[in-house]
Amino acid sequence: MSVNQSGWRPAMGEATGGAQATFTGNRALMLEEALIFEIGSAETTGVDIDEAPKVASRLGNHARKSAIGLPGLSEPEAVRHYTRLSRQNYAIDLGLFPLGSCTMKHNPRLNERMARLPGFADLHPLGPIDTVQGALEVIHQLAHWLVTLTNMDSVAMSPKAGAHGELCGILAIKAALEKRGEGHRKVILVPESAHGTNPATAAFAGFTVKDIPATADGRVDTQALKDRLGPDVAGVMITNPNTCGLFERDLKEISDAVHAAGGYVYCDGANFNAIVGRVRPGDLGVDAMHINLHKTFSTPHGGGGPGSGPVVFSKALTPFAPLPFVEQQDGRFVLVEEETAGEHHADSFGRMVAFHGQMGMFTRALSYILSHGADGLKQVSEDAVLNANYVLRSLEGTLDAPFGSSGPCMHEALFSDANLAQGFSTLDVAKGLIDEGYHPMTVYFPLVVHGAMLVEPTETESKAALDQFIGALKSVGERAKAGDTALKSAPHFAPRRRLDETLAARKPVLAWKEPVAPVAEAAE
Amino acid sequence: MSRYFTQEHEWIEVDGEVATVGITEYAAGQLGDIVFVDVPEEGKQLTKGDDAAVVESVKAASDVYTPASGTVLEGNAALADNPALVNEDPEGEGWFFKLTLRDDSELEELMDEDKYAAYVARL
Amino acid sequence: MRYLPLTPTDRADMLATIGADSIDALFVDVPESARLDGPVPGLPNHASELAVERHLSALAAKNVAAGSVPFFLGCGAYRHHVPASVDHLIQRGEYLTAYTPYQPEIAQGTLQMLFEFQSQVARMLGCDVANASMYDGSTACWEAVTMARRVTRKVKAVFSGGVHPHYVSVAKTMAKFTGDVLDTTQPWLVAETDDDRLIEKIDADTSCVVVQYPDILGRIPDLQRIADAAHAVKALLIAVVTEPVALGAIEAPGNLGADIVVGEGQSLGVGLQFGGPYVGLFACSEKLVRQMPGRLCGETVDAEGKRGFVLTLSTREQHIRREKATSNICTNSGLCALAFSIHLTLLGEKGLRQLAEVNHAKACAAAERLAQVPGVELVNDSFFNEFTLKLPTEARPVVRELADRGVLAGVSLGRLYPGEDGLANGLVVAVTETVTEEDIEALAAALTEVLA
Structure with missing residues (x-):
């Protein structure tokens, strides 16, 4: 017989030890990756480019004289570089991503395929109108869905993101007031639980922001809001469901009061996903609301954009909506721009962006909406709310739930740091969750709760996924209540430990620079 | 020389006509690591309660209000390079700006050291 | 419903845990008057993946894709070849389905990419620093104007006639509400840019001068001269670049005295997409960084001393600053910035220069050929990959007729400046590496026929 000539005998090794540093800094599948400026060179290229025809240059005296300094x-x-980097990111595709108010739901890949059809992806925004009829029809169909789902009068499709949509809504309100000769209305009322973007947007448009307090159960103080109404008030900006995850029961009553006082109601639609297909904001007296297509309608967040923030308008504000928009005339789709707006859209407040908005996101959102249909969208909001309430009730014995007794929550569950051990913070719980393999929830927002933890599971999580997450958060929460000091230095298992944000802000390094060779000690 | 305090946690130290303004140790502690300070320019006219300076930590930006009216003599240039001075010595080297006072009587509404200590103890 | 994992049994179990007898009990706070009995009326129900694909494919087929015909459109959006690996990489779920990197320990991929992007953009535009991107070129341009107002504490912005009319239109809309004063003008159909007239308009009240480079007609202004004039009265020069590939061939604006350089990054990696999403570029000198809008990524170290990256200087932003924020922007265009960065990394210095060379050479060849069409005149002396033709007749109907003949010939100035008779005969033609000799010949032949 031949006796194992290779000498290969599987062995288990010792179960302990082995945590020493590696030569590369890598830890098996956890791979370190240098910057392109450190691994690339100016002579390398990854693109073969066809030879240029020989012609005399027409650059005049503008030809580049200096090197650019771009590595290839x-x-x-x-x-390999970008694949290795990608593996240092958490993502919805990897697991539950409970960021409250951000709505990290599954991004269907059908949407990606649809957006990449050459008829959409390879289409110029200034192409002759007859060559882009299908694209205009996509915008028109999506607009119809958005208007119908919200029971509003019209929709402006061009805003590029949620905050941009807010700006659009506020500018329409301002234009409407000016048209009425009431430009002196300068005050916008904003509940203190609002997204920080709301006051920023109002201030940008020249309004003065007045805070409206919250009640003990986490909703707008309706009486305080009514008391503040008057001839100087342009309108209110209100989020519904609000940032505490609660439905503003009095919104209709508030809208009626605001309208009676001559103001307009802006609704921040960031949380529309909790009620889509089940409640129509138009039925609550809203005059303008932006819809984050990247939240409610699942267009990908992409590591921070691009977003898309169409704004639906009531009849009162429709005439002031921005350019351009799509209209159907005699079976043909046309783009209403500056040229033709004068005819029957003379009050439009103007253009907010070059071209027509986030077409790539429209295609994705329409694909998502068509997939769900009216019945599926209703199920979406119901499951989102069910999942959030399940999380709330499963965890309220562990973490403090400040509005747990205010009734059911909507799409997100809010907790506070109230019962953590002395010296332990929301940040420690968040970083502990990272070691459990989760992206943390939204932390320190909304500001109305100390050490807020806002958990939004979304409807695309299974019960098993929720149960595991609840178990993890219970475990971390109990450790924070018991004062487990290991949490203070978490995460331990992520690609990086806690990062020094103070250093980054005190001595900003915002671009790569050639390392300066160490200056040799002056020769004696 | 005497030192006064505001409910917004500024301190002001008066030496003749000239006063020095900064934020209190309590405020610096609440803000955490200070990363940036924007101080007023020389010659700027300030009225009591005006936004006079900005102090930023990593996660917060706060306005600093002047406790008294007057004309700015100088901002603390050292804070530009070393904002950490506000954490290290808030009521000394980490001062924000000096001004010539317009109206001494404004100081009467402010707290003295004991009153401020009692005020902070209640927060 | 394929995207919803809960089963009826799950739902029943979960309601029991919650202590609610039905899903309606969870919506109890919705007022009676706003409750619906069933799905929103007037809309169809759910559809299979196949059905949705069929529906949208039919709509896509109604459009004339750029790649299917000889194609010469530009004016702020350019068709370039994007390497296959770019689209593959940006579709990795770790990029596509990640959020803004607020938890840096588990977002180093996005953060390092942004740091690389910022560094690439800064170098390309010739500035010290760049932000992590803006919505698009037009919004970046307006943000630059407001930044100049904050820096100089003056409110008058002087625009060159060569700035993209949509960008000017956006600024005009915003200025109506902010009180900024804009001095704007149309371009003239002549070879020279309006540098002299622009310089004349600069005065002590001017906060900034806004110049597009190359401009809307493809001409290349003399930035250094304008910068000197602006700086003499403590105004800033804002340079607007709508075709970044040009910077592989012409000098970076930051090296010519521009204080803020903004741009549309769509040319690299992103594709045409009927106008969006695109990626705004924004760069400036280091000393202005605290007045800069938008997200910024910075280098730091972790608790073990390892290099890492975080979002930084966020107190400029609205989620902290509320009504005192530098801008209303609270996002960037992350995935488009990634596409831009990957494409630029694949090109590198060498590839970008070669790409620019091919674009320019093809445009020169096309300009020469088209100027031979009877009655057609080339307006530009200098250009990069885009130039303006003066036709013997209005260009707008000509463009439509050429489209009927299967040639997308360019952008008529009548479309961009309706009602401006002096511009109506102008046709802006862009020629990138995607254009073939046959395409140029097809355009020349069709144009000859239509004009005959």
Whole structure:
């Protein structure tokens, strides 16, 4: 017989030890990756470019004289660089992503495929109108869905993101007031639980922001709001469901009072996903609301944009909506721009962006909406609310739930740091969750709760996924209540430990620079 | 020389006509690591309660109000390079700006050291 | 419903845990008058993946895709070849389905990419620092104007006639509400940019001068001269770049005295997409950084001393500053910035220069050929990959007729400046590496026929 000539005998090794530093700094599948400026070179390229025809230059005296300083990588190096970097990111595709108010739901891949159809992706925004009829029809169909789901009068599709949509709504309110000769109305009322973007937007448009307090059960103080109404009030900006995850029961009553006092109601639609298909904001007296397509309608967040923030308008504000927009005339779709707006849209407040908005996001959102349909969207909000309430009730014995007794929550569950051990903070719970393999919930927002933890599971999580997450958060929460000091230095298992944000802000390094060679000690 | 305090946690130390303004140790502690300070320019006219300076930590930006009216003599240039001075020595080297006072009587409404200590103890 | 994991049994179990007898009990706070009995009326119900694909494919087929015909459109959006690996990489779920990197320990991929992007953009535009991107070029341009107002404490912005009319239109809309004063003008259909007239308009009240480079007609202004004139009265020069590939061939604006350089980054990695999403570029000198809008990524170290990256200087932003924020912007265009960065990394210095060279050479060849069409005149002396033709007749109907003949010939100035008779005969033609000799010949032949 031949006796195992290779000498290969599987062995288990010792179960302990082995945590020493590696030569590369890598830890098996956890790979370190240098910057492109450190691994690339100015002579390398990953793109083969066809030879240029020989012609005399027409650059005049503008030709570049200096080097740019851009490193290049060959294709295999580039694919590896970006693949390795990607593995240092948490993502919805990897697990539950409970960021409250951000709505991190599954991003269907059908949407990606649809947006990449050459008829949409390879289409110029200034192409002759007859060559882009299908694209205009997509915008028109999506607009119809948005208007119908909200029971509003019209929708402006061009705003590029939620905050941009807010700006759109506020500018329409301002234009409407000016048209009425009431430009002196300068005050916008904003509940103290609002997104920080609301006051920023109002201030940008020249309004003065007045805070409206919250009640003990986490809603707008309706009486305080009514008391503040008057001839100087332009309107209110209100989020519904609000940032505590609660439905503003009095919104209709508030809208009626605001209208009676001559103001307009802006609704921040960031949380529309909790009620889509089940409640129509138009039925609550809203005059304008932005819809984050990247939240409610699942267009990908992409590591921070691009978003898309169409704004639906009531009849009162429709005439002031921005350009451009799509209209159907005699079976043909047309783009209403500056040229033709004068005819029957003379009150439009103007253009907010070059071109027509986030077409790539419209296609994705329409694909999502068509997939769900009216019945599916109703199920979406119901499951989102069910999941959030399940999390709330499963965890309220562990973490303090300041509005737990205010009734059911909507799409997100709010907790505070009230019962953590002395010296332990929301940040420690968040970083502890990272070691459990989760992205943390939204922390320190809304500001009305100390050490807020806002958990939004979304409807695309299974019960099993929720149960595991609840178990993890219970475990971390109990450790924070018991004063487990290991939490103070968490995360321990992530690609990086806690990062020094103070250093980053005190001595900002915002671009790569060639390392300066160490200055040799002056020779004696 | 005497030192007064505001409910917004500024301190002001008066030496003849000239006063020095900063934020209290309590305020610096609440803000955490200070990363940036924007101080007023020389010659700027301030009225009591005006936004006079900005102090930023990593996660918060706060306005600093002047406790008294007057004309700015100088801002603390050292804070530009070393904002950490506000954490290290808030009521000394970490001062924000000096001004010539317009109206001494404004100081009467402010707290003295004992009153401020009692005020902070209640927060 | 394929995207909803809960089963009826799950739902019943969960309601029991919650202590609610039905899903309606969870919506109890919705007032009676706003409750619906069933799905929103007037809308169809759910559809299979196949059905949705069929529906949208039919709509897509009604459009004339740029790649299917000879194609010469530009004016702020350019068709370039994007390497296959770019689209593959940005579709990795770790990028596509990540959030803004607020938890840096588990977002180093996005953060390092943004740091690289910022560094690439800063170098390309010739500035010290760049932000992590804006919505698009037009909003970046307006943000630059407001930044100049904050820096100089003056409110008059002087625009060159060569700035993209949509960008000017956006600024005009915003200025109506902010009180900024804009001095704007149309371009003239002549070879020279309006540098002299622009310089004449600069005065002590001017906060900034806004110049597009190359401009809407493809001409290249003399930035250094304008910068000197602006700086003489403590105004800033804002340079607007709508075709970043040009910077592989012409000098970076930051090296020519521009204080703020903004741009549309769509040309690299992003694609045409009927106008969005795109990626705004924004760069400036280091000393202005605290007045800069938008997200910024910075280098730091972790608790073990390892290099890492975080979002920084966030107190400029609205989620902290509320009504005192530098801008209303609270996002960037992350995935488009990634596409831009990957494409630029694949190109590198060498590839970008070669790409620019091919664009320019093809545009020169096309300009020469088209100027031979009877009655057609080339307006530009200098240009990069885009130039303006003066036709013997209004260009707008000509463009439509050429589209009927299967040639997308360019952007008529009548479309961009309706009612401006002096511009109506102008046709702006962009020629990138995607254009072939046959395409140029097809355009020349069709144009000859239509004009005959």
